[in-house]
Amino acid sequence: MKVFRISRGKYATPLSGEGAAKYGARWNPVGIALIYTAQNRALAMAEVAVHLTLATLPDDYMILTIDIPDDIKSKQITETHLPEDWQEFPHPFSTQNIGREFVTENEFCVLIIQSVVTKGDYNVLINPNHIDFSKIKITSMDKFPFDKRIFN
DSSP states (O other), rough: EEEEEEEHHHHHHHSOOHHHHHHBBBBOTOOOOOOOEEEEHHHHHHHTTTTOOOGGGOOOEEEEEEETTTTOOEEOOOOOSSSSTTTTTSOHHHHHHHHHHHHHHHSSOOOOEOOSTTTOEEEEEOTTGGGGGOOEEEEEEOOOOGGGGGGG
């Protein structure tokens, strides 16, 4: 499976989940490392764009294409199995507990979960502490200039 991640250049590599662990996010609390990726480039862009304005738009974003081998165990959670408040902003503790349980159980390396930003698309979360994480590779890394019209 190919997945995509957009991040600031200085944080693009190595893949570690340290940023998510430091600040927490929708699917993980502070202290739990997860690498957030998306099933397509457009979703990767949308997931980043919702946090930006034209005034805060840095020019050093990179898009990573990441290969997850087919033999890596993944778990998919459908919308019907998400808590009632999963789409709320700011994100609720209930969604962070999903990531905490996923990482703590450590049965799967990859969690495929519904995007809040674009209904019908999926985020692909990677557990950097799973034994199979070493099989996951960045296959390309390119500059990603945001089209400024998105922010008008």
